[in-house]
Amino acid sequence: MDSQRNILLIALLFVSFLLFQQWNMDSNPQPQSQGVAQQTNISGDVPSHSDEGQTIPDQGSSKHLITITTDVLALTVDTQGGDIVEAKLLAYNNELDSTDPFVLLKNIQNHVYTAQSGLIGANGIDSATTGRAQLHATADSFTLPAGQDELRVPLTYQKDGISYTKTFVLKRGSYAVDVDYTIDNKTDKPATVQMYAELKQNLMDDGGSLTMPTYRGGAYSTDEVNYKKYSFDEMQDKNLSLEIKQHGWAAMMQHYFVSAWIPREQGVSNLYTRTVGDYGYMGVRLPMTTIAAGQTDTIQSTLWVGPKLQKQMEAVAPNLNLTVDYGWLWFIASPLHSLLSFIHGLVGNWGVAIILLTFIVRGAMYPLTKAQYTSMAKMRMLQPKLQAMRERLGDDRQRMSQEMMELYKKEKVNPLGGCLPILLQMPIFIALYWALMESVELRHAPFFGWIHDLSAQDPYYVLPILMGITMFMIQKMSPTTVTDPMQQKIMTFMPVMFTFFFLWFPAGLVLYWLVSNIVTLIQQTLIYRSLEKKGLHTK
Structure with missing residues (x-):
């Protein structure tokens, strides 16, 4: 089903929209x-x-x-x-x-x-x-x-x-x-x-x-x-x-x-x-x-x-x-900040604390991630049947919709199973963004090497570039049903756009996103190996 990847793209763009909307709210008045x-x-x-x-x-x-x-x-x-x-x-x-x-x-x-x-x-x-x-x-x-x-x-x-x-x-x-x-x-x-x-x-x-x-x-x-x-x-x-x-x-x-x-x-x-x-x-x-x-x-x-x-x-x-304004997701951001402060008390470095917090958060969301990629893999396996159905029914959309629902029911596949986990993860991602953004503790806080201030942008853009590379790797590993050339170009361009966007992000936030991508790659590898053993193809 082509809409599977489209919905994921919309979900990603929706995250960007929510962040942009919140930026406008907090940046006003003029x-x-x-x-x-x-x-x-x-x-x-x-x-x-x-x-x-x-x-x-x-x-x-x-x-x-x-x-x-x-x-x-x-x-x-x-x-x-x-x-x-x-x-x-x-x-x-x-x-x-x-x-x-x-x-x-x-x-x-x-x-x-x-x-x-x-x-x-x-x-x-x-x-x-x-x-x-x-x-x-x-x-x-x-x-x-x-x-x-x-x-x-x-x-x-x-x-x-x-x-x-x-x-x-x-x-x-x-x-x-x-x-x-x-x-x-x-x-x-x-x-x-x-x-x-x-x-x-x-x-x-x-x-x-x-x-x-x-x-x-x-x-x-x-x-x-x-x-x-x-x-x-x-x-x-x-x-x-x-x-x-x-x-x-x-x-x-x-x-x-x-x-x-x-x-x-x-x-x-x-x-x-x-x-x-x-x-x-x-x-x-x-x-x-x-x-x-x-x-x-x-x-x-x-x-x-x-x-x-x-x-x-x-x-x-x-x-x-x-x-300390966490916006409408304060009930999630506040506990995340408390957890971040607790971890810092143990390790003594805010950058390391961000890394460990990211592992904890992504670990807690692992069941959702597994459900997401399992659903995407199942949807990919149904593509030949869906394509044959399109060729057989032509422009009869009502009949097409009915038979698709019957196929999903028979194969026990939820067409929204791949995007619902992302929708559930959105509030956590945005809340963690604001928890890091509002933390005065990160002001002038050093990490390692060239990162002397986690609240300022990476002076050499190393973290944003690495983030873009890992995002591209995730995209290549993810099962896709997209066949339209224009959509494929848009998806290929997404890592480049986000890399450019993240060049000016505070280093602490980019570090979180980079580590989150690395965790995703690890989780993807483990999930795909498990799915392949069950006979579900992910590529």
Whole structure:
């Protein structure tokens, strides 16, 4: 039956379509115009306590910057407002073989990406009229001492008989930064304040490429929605305003890295977005807090600023680990990533872990593979009978269809038996693709020899070429019923097309596909030998 090979081709093209569709989803929105700050250092904006979230103009150059350093983070804080204007991730290089750490938050002329927070309300210290409060620090730099697990950095401010202390709390090995406001109301009247915490970034999207799709934009979680992206395009179209009653966060993310504000106060917080000029804002307003006369109260929030480490993020806030976006096949991709991490813990090399994971996955799918090639071999044996049937019945398609079904039933052959296993394998292949694509652990991870970064393309294209050769070998070994010359040319061209396509794939993904092809060749050889012993011809 000629349709046997056609269906297999359609299945392969369908995989490509699904990948391309997912790339388009994750590569949007399209790049927006990039705002250029007028000065190198720009202090944060302040939303009013109205629902509209209006802002004040930027305040210009900062008066004072301080640094806070732990074993994994180096933060720069602007004491005018106490915003984090730079965050260096000390365990991650900016580029392969570079000694410079990766900078997630930054405040430079062509790219502003900062984490802002402040107090608004009747007794707030940040407002649209007076601007940001100039906080006081006891030193210019703070470093987590050896042997100490926690570092607390207080910034203080006095206003109208009320003492305000903004404290940054950092812990060893953690990318979660607690930001607490302690209000000591020494007056004889109640004081009302509201904390806001937001992320500010240029309206931009770095886009990535077809083989390395990336997303730069917003994302959020509420009690009703576990995880949802909210792009800069969407921010420009509509200001978001949602309630957080128990669990939620507002984030901005990019490939491998994410920053997110998590409110810690009881009550209803407001999750919002807004755009001002060429900047997008995404943040939370915590519940209004009233401090009685002569009393002290603390308002708490947490900022995650770091790589997409699933276990750590899950411990910081519910659903924050979902920023490692596996798409609609997350329920398959997540266990695969866990298995990959477990294997890496045993072997210590991510490339070897990918190879072993591929053997495990393909081994688990061996029954499907065997059923696929057995069905294809049986279909090939029926070709002479089918050809004689075509010659006898001519253009009588209805009669042809009836007799074909009778023949399949008599010979106990399922005409779809060769392609159904492929359809069942598709979700696993695609899920594993995204598990590897989203793994920050593979960023700058070496394999062997010339492969120094599994997240980048093979510099000498050795793996893609080997992948193409193995794909061609699989095609030649596979039983086929195709007799049409045009279809034969298309099938012959497929390995060339995929080799070209894979030239720009990250090396880790090509390694998986190459090993998967090698496993397929081994399985084909074993299956065909078994079939030939049973009298089923595979060629």
